[in-house]
Amino acid sequence: MLQNINLASIRQGRLAWLDQLVDTIDSHVSEISTTALYGISILSLVSVLVITYAIWLIYWHPLSAFPGDVVRWGPNELSFSTADAWKDIYDRRKDGKILVKDPNFYRVDDTVRAKHIVTTSDPEDHAQMRKMMSHAFSSKALLDQEDVIQHYANGLVDALYERCSGGPVNLVDFFNWTTFDILGEMAFGESFGSLKNRKTDSWIAIVLDGVKFTAWGVAINKLPFLVRLEQYVYPKHVLEAGHTHALQSKRKILKRADMNPARPDFASYILAKREALGITDWELAAHANALIIAGSETSATTLNGLFNYLTNYPDVYTKLKKEVRAAFKSGDEITAARAGSLPYLTACLEETMRIYPPIPNGMPRVTPPEGCMIDGRWVPGGTTVAVHMWAVTHNPANFKDPNVFRPERWLDKSEKADRLDASKPFLVGPRMCMGINMAWIEIRILAAKLVYYFDFEMVDKHNWCLGQECYTLWQKPVQYMVAKPAQPQPTPTVL
């Protein structure tokens, strides 16, 4: 009996509690129903639209027919990794069609992203800029440039002799100091003083962070609704570096404009056309920056990559040392011409730029409105296309054992196992690197001098090139090496 009473009261209590709950929900539902209904309807509509758009992109978009070796890596973007795609996308085409640089990737504005030779999309605009700068890359200019390169190459050797007895050296710093000092002198009329001070100039640190600013800008541009909010999307330090870098470059180039250097530098040729072509101060700064980044970071990357692979492949290193040390009786004899006649050195550098391309991503172009053929396939108009440097040089269809560092593949051309023309670290066609000759002079001299003067051993031997972050250019971590002198120290150079 007692039990029944208790059970009944419990049941009653439960029911009361449930009644209360139902009442509460009821009142809330009636309060929010209209708003919730609207919300749910809009959400459902958006979901249906997004799903329909996604299905359209996957099954009915004109590019949906591109599976396999051509990778559709964005709704309207194709990546080719065949040797033949290079000429169809970047070179002068037989059908006269021009694939311009994709303005969504090469972003420009009137201030911190002012257009320069690398970023302008308009072919006529570009041709004018290229003409303006051509004197800076003439044979005569190259002779002067070799003097500057020799000067800093000797400075690098001195700095390494000075520091190597104190323990392992971070090669990344030493190559940055050297290549940025060379380009600083060529572009702004003065070096950054990094080699002399044995310290990375603060401007260089900002330049390297500034590279991320450009890469973030490209990523943000992929979602147009983010562009207006972009200052909130960038990481704060990247945004600051991008702006500081542009402002400091403007200050530097305007200071250079007031100087009158004895030897013409890159700035001389640009300043000479400043009025005639109506080049703004921001554009002046952008040109100088483009030259410094294009010319220094890339060469430093190649040299770091070379010494990483040499120290990981002792047989290759021994063979290269033999070639270089047999060719020269003293370090002063190392000139660009003589270093250029060493086949194994050239093969080692070619192989470095294949396996660790200084600019590893694709440089996007847009197909003309009427579409065009690329590598034997029809591609509709307005499609963004590129050959991604890393993909094409690591594609086993182009290179046998693509992850193996084997300079011999560049020497034994009868082998035919490799499509050597798939590796184009300097690009091809009218937008190809303007500094290719200077780059070869620089990397040959610097590599030959270091191979001649030192024996390097990597601390904690590993493949330093793998696993690096990339923001168009590699974010290079420290690379510590033990440097043992192999020759008596030369007379130091006054920097």
Ligand code: HEM
């Ligand atoms: C190993 C070293 C180098 C590599 C791998 C390299 C690679 C490249 C690549 C791939 C481009 C095309 C970029 C694009 O279209 O977005 C380029 C353009 C350019 N590079 Fe280099 N570069 C190197 C060194 C240099 C040097 C030393 C200079 C001298 C300052 C230089 C000056 C330029 C210029 C002016 C352009 C723009 C050409 C144009 O659009 O007409 N580069 N480089």
